[in-house]
Amino acid sequence: MGKSIRYGMVGGHLNAFIGDVHRKAINFDPRAEFVSGCFSSNAEKNLETGEVYCLDQDRVYADYLEMAEKESSRPDGIDFVSIVTPNATHYQIAKAFLEKGIHVVCEKPLCFTIEEAEELVALSKEKDLLFAVTYTYTGYTMSKVIKEMIAQGKIGNIIAVNGEYLQEWLIDELSTEAKGKQDLSVWRKDPKLSGISNCVGDIGTHIENYVHYVTGLEIKRVAATMNTFGHPLDLNANILVEYENNINGAYWCSQVAAGKLNGLAIRIYGDEGSIEWEQHYPDYAKYTPKGQPTQIISRGQSYLGDGAATQSRLPSGHPEGLFVGFANIYRNYISALIKKKNGEKLADDDLDFPSVTDGLNGVRFVHAVIDSGKNDSAWRHVR
Amino acid sequence: MGKSIRYGMVGGHLNAFIGDVHRKAINFDPRAEFVSGCFSSNAEKNLETGEVYCLDQDRVYADYLEMAEKESSRPDGIDFVSIVTPNATHYQIAKAFLEKGIHVVCEKPLCFTIEEAEELVALSKEKDLLFAVTYTYTGYTMSKVIKEMIAQGKIGNIIAVNGEYLQEWLIDELSTEAKGKQDLSVWRKDPKLSGISNCVGDIGTHIENYVHYVTGLEIKRVAATMNTFGHPLDLNANILVEYENNINGAYWCSQVAAGKLNGLAIRIYGDEGSIEWEQHYPDYAKYTPKGQPTQIISRGQSYLGDGAATQSRLPSGHPEGLFVGFANIYRNYISALIKKKNGEKLADDDLDFPSVTDGLNGVRFVHAVIDSGKNDSAWRHVR
Amino acid sequence: MGKSIRYGMVGGHLNAFIGDVHRKAINFDPRAEFVSGCFSSNAEKNLETGEVYCLDQDRVYADYLEMAEKESSRPDGIDFVSIVTPNATHYQIAKAFLEKGIHVVCEKPLCFTIEEAEELVALSKEKDLLFAVTYTYTGYTMSKVIKEMIAQGKIGNIIAVNGEYLQEWLIDELSTEAKGKQDLSVWRKDPKLSGISNCVGDIGTHIENYVHYVTGLEIKRVAATMNTFGHPLDLNANILVEYENNINGAYWCSQVAAGKLNGLAIRIYGDEGSIEWEQHYPDYAKYTPKGQPTQIISRGQSYLGDGAATQSRLPSGHPEGLFVGFANIYRNYISALIKKKNGEKLADDDLDFPSVTDGLNGVRFVHAVIDSGKNDSAWRHVR
Amino acid sequence: MGKSIRYGMVGGHLNAFIGDVHRKAINFDPRAEFVSGCFSSNAEKNLETGEVYCLDQDRVYADYLEMAEKESSRPDGIDFVSIVTPNATHYQIAKAFLEKGIHVVCEKPLCFTIEEAEELVALSKEKDLLFAVTYTYTGYTMSKVIKEMIAQGKIGNIIAVNGEYLQEWLIDELSTEAKGKQDLSVWRKDPKLSGISNCVGDIGTHIENYVHYVTGLEIKRVAATMNTFGHPLDLNANILVEYENNINGAYWCSQVAAGKLNGLAIRIYGDEGSIEWEQHYPDYAKYTPKGQPTQIISRGQSYLGDGAATQSRLPSGHPEGLFVGFANIYRNYISALIKKKNGEKLADDDLDFPSVTDGLNGVRFVHAVIDSGKNDSAWRHVR
Secondary structure, three states, rough: OEEEEEEEEEEOOOOOOOHHHHHHHOOOOEEEEEEEEEEOOHHHHHHHHOOOOOOOHHHHOOOOOHHHHHHHHHOOOHHHHHOOOOOHHHHHHHHHHHHOOEEEEEEEOOOOOOHHHHHHHHHHHHHHEEEEEOHHHHHHHEEEEEEEHOHHHOOEEEEEEEEEEOOOOOHHHHHHHHOOOOOOHHHHHHHHHHHOOHHHHHHHHHHHHHHHHHHHHOOEEEEEEOOOEEEEOOOEEEEEEEEEEOEEEEEEEEEEOOOOEEEEEEEEEEEEEEEEEEOOOOOOOEEEEEEOEEEEEEOOOHHHHHHHHHHHOOOOOOOOOHHHHHHHHHHHHHHHHHHHHHHOOOOHHOOOOOOOHHHHHHHHHHHHHHHHHHOOOOOOOOO | OOOOOOEEEEEEOOOOOOHHHHHHHHHOOEEEEEEEEEEEOOOOHHHHHHOOOOOOHEEEOHEEEEHHHHHHOOOOOOOOEEEOOEEEEEHHHHHHHHHOOEEEEEEOOOOOHHHHHHHHHHHHHOOOOOEEEOHHHOOOOOHHHHHHHHHHOOOOOEEEEEEEEEOOOOHHHHOOOOOOOOOOHHHHHHHHOOOOOOOOHHHHHHHHHHHHHHHOOEEEEEEEEEEOOOOHHHOEEEEEEEEOOOEEEEEEEEOOOOOOOOEEEEEEEEEEEEEEEEOOOOEEEEEEEOOOOOEEEEOHHHHHHHOOHHHHHOOOOOOOOOHHHHHHHHHHHHHHHHHHHOOOOOHHHOOOOOEEEHHHHHHHHHHHHHHHHHOOOOOOEEO | OOOOOOEEEOOOOOHHHHHHHHHHHHOOOEEEEEEEOOOOHHHHHHHHHHHHOOOOOEEEEOOOOHHHHHHHHHOOOEEEEEOOOHHHHHHHHHHHHHHHHOEEEEEOOOOOOOOHHHHHHHHHHHHHOEEOOOOHHHHHHHHHHHHHHHHOOOOOEEEEEEEEOOOOOOOHHHHHOOOOOOOOHHHHHHHHHHHOOOOHHHHHHHHHHHHHHHOOEEEEEEEEEEOOOOOOOEEEEEEEEEOOOOOOOEEEEOOOOOOOOOOEEEEEEOOOOEEEEEEOOOOOEEEEEEEEEEEEEEEEOOOHHOOOHHHOOOOOOOOOHHHHHHHHHHHHHHHHHHHHHHHOOOOHHHOOOOOOOHHHHHHHHHHHHHHHHOOOOOOOEEO | OOOEEEEEOOOOOOOHHHHHHHHHHHHHOOOOOEEEOOOOOOHEEEEEEHHHOOHHHHHOOOOOHHHHHHHHHHHOOEEEEEOOOOOOOOOHHHHHHOOOOOEEOOOOOOOOOOOHHHHHHHHHHHHHHOOEEEEEEHHHHHHHOOOOOHHOOOOOOEEEEEEEEEEEOOOOHHHHHOOOOOOOOHHOOOOOOOOOOHHHHHHHHHHHHHHHHOOOOOOEEEEEEEEEEOOOOOEEEEEEEEEEEOOOOEEEEOOOOOOOEEEEEEEEEEEEEEEEEEOOOOOOEEEOOOOOOEEEEEEOOOOOOHHHHHEEEEEOOOOOOHHHHHHHHHHHHHHHHHHHOEEEOOHHHHHHHOOOOHHHHHHHHHHHHHHHOOOOOOOEEEE
8 A cells, every 4th residue: 555645856866955854844744655756967866866765766867857757647656746956947847847737846936037936826727736835934833823823813903023034154255255256155146046136035035925924914015225245146135014004014134144043033013912933943932912921832732722733743842843844834735735636625724835826926025125125225016 | 528529400300200210320329419400390399309309498499490590600509410301391401501501411312303403512512511311221331342342343344233122112002092092101192292203213213322332333324114003103113224334224113012111122243243232131242253152241251351341330140220321321421520620631431421412313313214204215314 | 308217337348349239229219318337447448438428527437336336326326237247247246236226237148157146136126126138139129029929829839949049250169279279259268257158158048038038938957968179168059948838949059150140040830830030130030820821021010910010110121130129128128117217017018128037047047058968968957 | 675774663553642753753864664563452553553654464463572573583574673652561562572682762761660671781782782762852963062062071070960851731730639530641640550750750860861961970879859749659859969970960850840841951060161951942052161151052053063063954043853853863773773784893982872771770760769759858879
């Protein structure tokens, strides 16, 4: 007897970081069988990866187009593909599999241009395929708790938003000697490989996606300052945000902030309370009901009721960590896929994973921010 | 034998909060004798306050003009006056004492219009008088440590700034029923009593002053979103900042942020490190030298060397608190005054207290922010 | 017109630390006039201190016995004396003033032997004098809030207690070369000057006093390990505690704990909730009602009701600090003294300051702990 | 091609919590194939679990003895078994597999009596089998960093230890009505099912194991207070510890501490610095070199050098979480097993996982603590 779902992967050879995270995440729930891949343009690496995962040799492909073609033709072909290749290749690979009728999970960013993103949205709709984009932080159990609490009115009407995503790993790029040097992060500075943005595209877009996920707020327009510090692409940006309901927020992203490892921090303020969440400690959030003390809330606690908190995979106090965040996205995606395969109709609740539309929104956000940054911080509409 | 310096107070009757803080702060160092006052327009309260502090009855004045006149005529008249009256009266009272040759300490904001502020700057210069404006947070020992560390190059060249000052005390103003109601905070909503701004003028300006104090950065221009939530004046504002050296910062102030008591938090990032300080825990700061772990530094510790840390009034680990912040401003102000009375020349180091020029900069900042906020976040120059 | 109460000080010359804290603390409320002192055995220092505080020269005494004698004979003599001399002299000085009918505030420890302590308790009772011992941490507003919450049953019946007081300032004493050396802290190692204990007597006793203050629990017996690391007196101790109601606690005090500045931390657990307080952040406490999230509570907030929280001297979010802790002890002591002078009867609530009985309990605790520590951790009764 | 190692599991049917954690942990590294099991005494549950994991039906056994027998006879039999059954059965099951020459991983506690534990140690030695006991917290990357730093002398000679493990989940047991009630946790109160101890055996032993792992310190004797609050077994205990080098520590474990989810916190003090670690935030530790500021250190950072920090599975700032802690124990265990199968000699470094000897030490510790607790806190030797 086999598992219900079969999947393949493009990218993610043995030494690649993020592909391995995806495989572990899928593995958290024993429902999807790993059967096929095109892991690397290097033939040796490609085959070696297949061997370690005990794949049939003839389902380890040298070429993703061949993989899409052949897998879509077999009776036991893959149900979905995970795309974990360099950013510049997402569009073409996703398109290839969609065209062959294969469901897609793709690392973020979805792609570089708004046109490409709109095309992928349209194509997945036309083909009736499930397309997830792995904005990973919405997968944390607490992210779902926060979304639920806001939807339940626990903080009332939202009146202000603050989001930041700060890292330090590119700080050496600020020194003069680094600017001309070929280094590890060189592709981040090359528009051909990174698109029009480095920092906003890589991490700023997580703020945008996270805030949208937990609040449902739609951004109307943005005004931004952008700092390249002499490099071709942005390393730091401050962004004023106006939402459709006319309230404001401010986002800040930076890859040159000394002391910040992976500092995504989101704070949502309402007229009846506030909620704050920090990625470094993802199992907890700070909740302040108006006029009351600030509470440290934890997923998995009975005071949170029968909703999202019960999706915890570990008792309270045991850190779930990033792998669980990823695994939760795949859990929901694969559950939806199983329902779909079984001919069941999918409700909104079944689609609790970041979608290709979220991917499109991300691309639009990045374009608006960078355009504002290049035009003296003029307001730019996101749609 | 008496103390070296004599002072009086305008405002600050027994039930007034901030006047009492000023008196306690002055009292921390036994160098200034409290001899005169005009505490309240209510005659009874006025006299009662004088009695409690054992003042001569004939030096408790019904009128601040009379006080300025008479005290300036006596051989044992006051050296300086502390002005702790409602904001709308600062300008006229300060002017009256300056004109009589009496040194001035004035609560913030200095005044409401740029013209008034410039006049007070000019007048204090013309009369050669010491004029302090009590931006209290720069008085904390750690604020001086941070200023010193930045000046010593501990974080290199500054590349980004983030400041916020969040409070929750006006959150009830967001509910519909509050909007027409006469309440305790009504004067905050009356432009006659609060000038052109409520939130930015009251707390946003502390961010501006603090960042300038510790970094020396001069603001070139600002672009802001401002939220009144249906009230005449601002309750929340997000501010993009451009400094003269072309780097950027972002400031956020709010009086409607549930869970925030008095949340002034300042973060300065450089190309060699960063420093973060939060007013709730003023004895500590987080310092991250590039490539090293974040350190929790504390005033009063020998690893900080022989500079500002030695100005601690308590051993490390014993919280100094707000009274000490105020007391340090007065310590430096009174030390300067004693030197001046003794005919000594004052060096820059002697003037380590917020000055009338800082007060002017605050007024300019508020005007630029509010103007931008009313004009679709257009950039506005601060000077 | 003068202030209601007059006081003098023994010890506390200009360069002495704790005497100055006492003076500032008394000064917080303008009710006690500083009129007399015997500040130092060094005549010059003694007189200089008197001058700075504008005392009459003939009330600056070379000898504390003379001071007690003369002040008790004058019609305008001092109402109380503050004793801030080295520990070894507390007993004799306190006794001298009590015998002359003068109320006493004395730094902790009250004295070194149980007999001395009992004598001072008896004497103050016999003479009907108010005797405070400045265990300063119970003076923090939050300490009063915590005491009130526990009394109100907010955590139910107490089932466990944990207290620690950790400092690092004597860590250099651990290195071999320090052991024979004459150094700043040498008096700490000399039983003649420090009594039978260094660490437990200096800081362990604060845990004992604080827990008793907030919970009302009486200690029955203790069992301890004690570490001298080659010195004559203790530098570190772990203490098992059994209270009269048969529940247990554990206390830990150390002066050699790297990274701990002044780490007094008290945690009280009940069958309906828990409260935790840390001296480094004295304005806050963590309160967990059973089955609910942990709350960060702050003095001065309306959700705490009309009790102790209203005694705040500053709005929430503005750190009160150690001076306020001291000032609150003096506030209550002087209020009681005024009532007593006015012939009013004192209720229990009027005596909310650490008393000579608390001082005796401290001495008993220290003796029991050290005795246990020297006898292989055998249980020792405290009374 | 198959994976190098094959494993089976006893216990761990689909609804069982900890068995699933073990499977996910093993799955983190694609080296061990899951081929056999005896998951439940309930035949349906047993088979269903096998099906979900796609096991051959004839390798899903109704009886663990049959499983040990048959798997040890097949050429492709399991290399190791994971035992995740109720505590009272660990001994007999582990013994059965050892006797058949199968390597063992067993949940803690190893067993209930010292004799049983010694027998398992002897048997695994005699049979030359690798036996791990999953004290999971030593598996966190930071635990390895801390062990390494202490071994490198970063905190000098250890002079004091403090460990606590606090939970709140049994607090309802304190109410009178709970004491007679049959409830979910009833087995915890039944000596037949829980052995001689509940709280010390379940969580106190984690403190003992963790401190030993990071410091290498051997416990000589313990003296404890134990609180049952009217139940047959302990719910709270305070433990004085004396190590072989004559320094002291104190441990506290409780399952009735309101607000504590899974509060394992370990603090190690040396004469050159200190290190503190808290399980709720396992990716970080506080390190204070003597005379320097406290540092927040993070696994995966280059300032930690080429040692343990490089074993991180995620970049700094991405929480690894409990699954990774477990996975690291299995990573090292399976690596050792592969070496052993390949005939390589195992060095000490190859055995970086909690062993059957650690399991024995845990049993000895529990017995000594409970014995002391029942005998008025008399010192009891651990070995």
